Amino acid sequence: MVTIQMIVTICCCAIAISLLWKVLNWVWFNPKKLENLLRKQGLKGNSHRILYGDMKDLIMRHIYACFAGKKCFTWMGPRPQVLIMDPELIKEVLSKTYSYQKPRGNPLGTLFVQGLVSYEKDKWAKHRKIINPAFHLEKLKMLSKWEDIVPVEGSHEIDVWPHLQQLTSDVISRTAFGSSYEEGRKIFELQNEQAQHFIEAIRSVYIPGGRFLPTKRSRRVKEINKDVWSLIRGIINKRLKAMEAGYADNEDLLGILLESNFKEIEQQDRKEDFGMSIDEIIEECKLFYFAGARNYISVAPMDTGAVKQARAREEVLQVFGSRKPDFNGLNRLKVVTMILYESLRLYSPVTTLTRLAIEEITLGEVSLPAGVLISLPMVILHHDKEIWGEDANKFDPERFREGISGATKGQVTYFPFAWGPRICIGQNFAMFEAKMALSMILQTFSFELPQPSVTVQPQYGAPLIFHKL
Numbered sequence: 001m002v003t004i005q006m007i008v009t010i011c012c013c014a015i016a017i018s019l020l021w022k023v024l025n026w027v028w029f030n031p032k033k034l035e036n037l038l039r040k041q042g043l044k045g046n047s048h049r050i051l052y053g054d055m056k057d058l059i060m061r062h063i064y065a066c067f068a069g070k071k072c073f074t075w076m077g078p079r080p081q082v083l084i085m086d087p088e089l090i091k092e093v094l095s096k097t098y099s100y101q102k103p104r105g106n107p108l109g110t111l112f113v114q115g116l117v118s119y120e121k122d123k124w125a126k127h128r129k130i131i132n133p134a135f136h137l138e139k140l141k142m143l144s145k146w147e148d149i150v151p152v153e154g155s156h157e158i159d160v161w162p163h164l165q166q167l168t169s170d171v172i173s174r175t176a177f178g179s180s181y182e183e184g185r186k187i188f189e190l191q192n193e194q195a196q197h198f199i200e201a202i203r204s205v206y207i208p209g210g211r212f213l214p215t216k217r218s219r220r221v222k223e224i225n226k227d228v229w230s231l232i233r234g235i236i237n238k239r240l241k242a243m244e245a246g247y248a249d250n251e252d253l254l255g256i257l258l259e260s261n262f263k264e265i266e267q268q269d270r271k272e273d274f275g276m277s278i279d280e281i282i283e284e285c286k287l288f289y290f291a292g293a294r295n296y297i298s299v300a301p302m303d304t305g306a307v308k309q310a311r312a313r314e315e316v317l318q319v320f321g322s323r324k325p326d327f328n329g330l331n332r333l334k335v336v337t338m339i340l341y342e343s344l345r346l347y348s349p350v351t352t353l354t355r356l357a358i359e360e361i362t363l364g365e366v367s368l369p370a371g372v373l374i375s376l377p378m379v380i381l382h383h384d385k386e387i388w389g390e391d392a393n394k395f396d397p398e399r400f401r402e403g404i405s406g407a408t409k410g411q412v413t414y415f416p417f418a419w420g421p422r423i424c425i426g427q428n429f430a431m432f433e434a435k436m437a438l439s440m441i442l443q444t445f446s447f448e449l450p451q452p453s454v455t456v457q458p459q460y461g462a463p464l465i466f467h468k469l
């Protein structure tokens, strides 16, 4: 006779077996299947190791070793990652945004930043279309406090890193949100702390559902997310009041996002998906507060050297004299632009672009099964001697004398801002901001490194010795 107890026991066993199968499939059977499919096509790589994959090895060293053979893959946990160096294939991966999507990272990341950078397909296309106009260059206005931080006479060593952070934070606050660094300060601080939690989370072993465990970190991450939401909600409410009163600037990012929300409300009866909801707007604000406040372009003074610095200053003085740099003049700066391009080549802030094949797809001679990651190792291409010549590691802005297409002969071998439909929406903003800041510094100071040290992201600040001109 079948009892309820027996039915419950059978159901529990079935659930346990299905869960066990899912876990085994995730950590072992699926990775092994993908590995076999890649090996059959002549790709080389380490054998799959449970959970960590190749992550425990020094990843860059492994990638370099891998490139001796060129057709190869590495392991990112349970997923194989194929490395692509051929410019034509890079172009293909970056153009087919529906087949090659951004991999979903650690779920904690959803509390860190979402918005445009993380969406796919139609939702991405809709948000991109709405946000694009906010980054038209003529919308950018800027303030500078450089003059305030250096005494009028003599030379002084200053750690410029916190000043650069404050500058970029102030610029994004003012240009995108009609606010100020002071008003956004708490948001920046919380977002920076959130970034640290996120980095630590992706460095540790991923446990499915781990974010629901009430650990100290997951509690803090949720708390930060709640605080950031309510701070942004406050900025939105303030803007809405100003809009009602008729004295708000509706052409900055926040204005454009809110306008889209009004259209969304108007269209609600017609069930059309037109604009953004307030929750979506808050997510976008979180993203732009974060992305806009980064200091990305490292112009290494050691590389720029006295001669290049003098050439850049000469150009800036020729175009602006001692006037504040303006938009048209910034567009005419050739030497400064070449220096920034070369800095972005040697010290690309983003080192690798990663995509996930979401369906079986042929790339060049290889058929990639769904679930394989594709890595476009920008940093290696930017230093490749076959592309840039024997002096690839030398800082030489002259490479960009004929612009990017001249330096790359029209190939996708240089893409600090990515390429194709998902190219960085903030690239003009970042270049404009860097040109403006560099021009203003060059107008007023000369600078040098106190000791030769160059890092992509200064771990211990960025001290410079400033001499009043």
Ligand code: HEM
Binding pocket: 102, 116, 117, 118, 128, 172, 287, 288, 291, 292, 293, 296, 297, 349, 350, 353, 354, 415, 416, 417, 418, 421, 422, 423, 424, 425, 426, 427, 429, 430
């Ligand atoms: C030197 C400065 C910058 C560099 C090198 C840079 C680089 C990049 C790269 C490589 C991507 C593509 C990522 C991928 O597809 O996996 C990207 C996307 C993006 N960047 Fe930037 N970025 C810079 C500055 C900025 C600034 C200042 C902002 C905002 C004000 C910004 C906002 C974004 C956004 C929203 C995306 C996602 C675009 C989309 O998916 O449609 N970036 N950036």
